[in-house]
Amino acid sequence: MTQISAFINKEKRIVSSIKLSISSSTSICISFHRHFTPDTSQGTFQSSNQNPKPILQQEQHRQSIVSLIKSTTHEPHLLQIQAHITRYSLLQNSRISLLFLSSLCSSAPRDIRYSRLFFSQIENPAASHYNTLIRAYSSSNSPKEAFSLYKEMRQKGLKPDPISFSFVIKSCIKFRLVFCGLQVHGRILRDGFRSDCLLLTTLLNFYSSFASREEACKVFDEMPQKDTVAWNVLISCYLRNGRTRDVLMLFDSMKNESFCIPDDVTCLFVTQACANLGALEFGEKVHRYIEERGYGSARNLCNSLIAMYSRCGCLDKAYDVFKGIREKDVISWSAMISGLAMNGYGRDAILAFEEMQRMSISPDEQTFTGVLSACSHCGLVDEGMEFLNSMSIEFGIKPNIHHYGCVVDLLGRAGLLDQAYHVIISMKVKPDATIWRTLLGACRIHGHFTLGERVIEHLVELKAQEAGDYVLLLNIYSSAGNWEKAMELRKFLKDKGIQTTPGCSSIEIKGVVHDFVVDDILHPRKHEIYDKLDEINKQLKIAGYVAEMTSELHDLGADEKANALSYHSEKLALAFGVLATPPGVTLRVTKNLRICIDCHNFAKFLSGVYNRKVIIRDRTRFHHFRDGHCSCNDYW
């Protein structure tokens, strides 16, 4: 039995007058000291002939109930308090009803019906009652209720305050009620809340969530004061919308702001942007900033840094960060495992997975994505299939589309195309475009054009076929020398007006990312770059490099083909790297599509002849080159 005294005022006499006993089980007993009786009508005295009792004044009674409500969130207790409130007609007391409503909302978030019922008993709910209920609904599964309460309060002439607006917008974001959100925005402007920084930040996030970058920028520009969170939401908007390079720019502008500086959340977004871009130098700058600001021990930042360094092909630094984390969680381990996997250290990734279990950290879905991709990157077919089976049996994790994707990649690259196809059609989840595309990539590697055509049909069925898919098929026809089919496909693409994505390679030099397309003429140092590329080509030929003609998709003569291949964007980026950096510096190139076999060979020879470590990240993986060798031994 726990005794809780409700302190109703500072006078000791009264303090001890009420004992509220809450039993450790489920019942609550509201008892009054024998000398006191609650007063139900202000200012009157209740007396009995034999035992005159002092009256517990109404306000004191209210305060004691307030204390009682504050003292518990246990649902059965609350129901008993509710009965008490009703008994003493305290329901229409705004303070008590509001406080009680808040307690109900926070104690039973899963069943909002109690709160709703209580709310309906209040004769004239104030805006604050609506706010409380709207908030509860915004975190429940009935967001439309939040919106209809908002409309109801407007109809009653109650003006929602910025906080209820904020909750309504959050509901709109959560449940993708775009038009409702737009309506609310209009109201906010009309009600004159255009200078509320927090509310505008929520709105900014609303537009950011619906890919309306321009609208989001407009909200940001019109904010009278922009604090760090507002900047962060803007940055997250750019990140979500793929404007990663602008994220770096915003980070720099933010550092020059006098009143708000980047915080730990900003750093999280910016490291993600660096990871997406493969911008190592900028990432290192952010890392230094993190240390300077004293965020270095924040685990979420460290986890993000591991991913950033891994995706920049800089595994040593990823590992340094990983080692420095005192208490590594499943995210730290998964990030490290994926980092090892994507950089071609599949066996180490599996060792890390084993080590993680020795440390009693349970793997989750994403850990297995890392482990399975490790298998696919290193051609560990048997191990991969074993992990796929054991993840559900031993760890109770059902394989998702990403896991199956890794397995299809694994089987496909190993040439087990039929088996890969079988996995897709027999898996328990609906195949998406990505998984078909993975198989299409494998068809390209192994020149399997009948299966390739079938895969395209599946993509068409999903209405998800992209120009890049046809390019893969074109690639399959061309490398198999089936020029007739290739011509037919080209005509089809032309007739349908399908534009293919141009290949683009980028290299970061001194913190600036330089982009190149095939036969690029836009770079200010283009003459030097082409001269350097010619020189490199000559040197590599001496070392035994021969252009790989199957990488050229047009039916050309040998010389024309070699010429067409010479100025691929990867080669221009590499030539610029050799030109613009001192000997020995690692060259890191990011390619938006898949690297071709010829560029792969080119990079391999370059790493030997020029004694440079070369890391190329393409759409599917990393290719590490050193001393004339590739870390994966071959192209695939």
Next chain:
DNA sequence: TTAGGGTTAG
């Protein structure tokens, strides 16, 4: 001073 608002890792 009735409680209640914005961004966040692999």
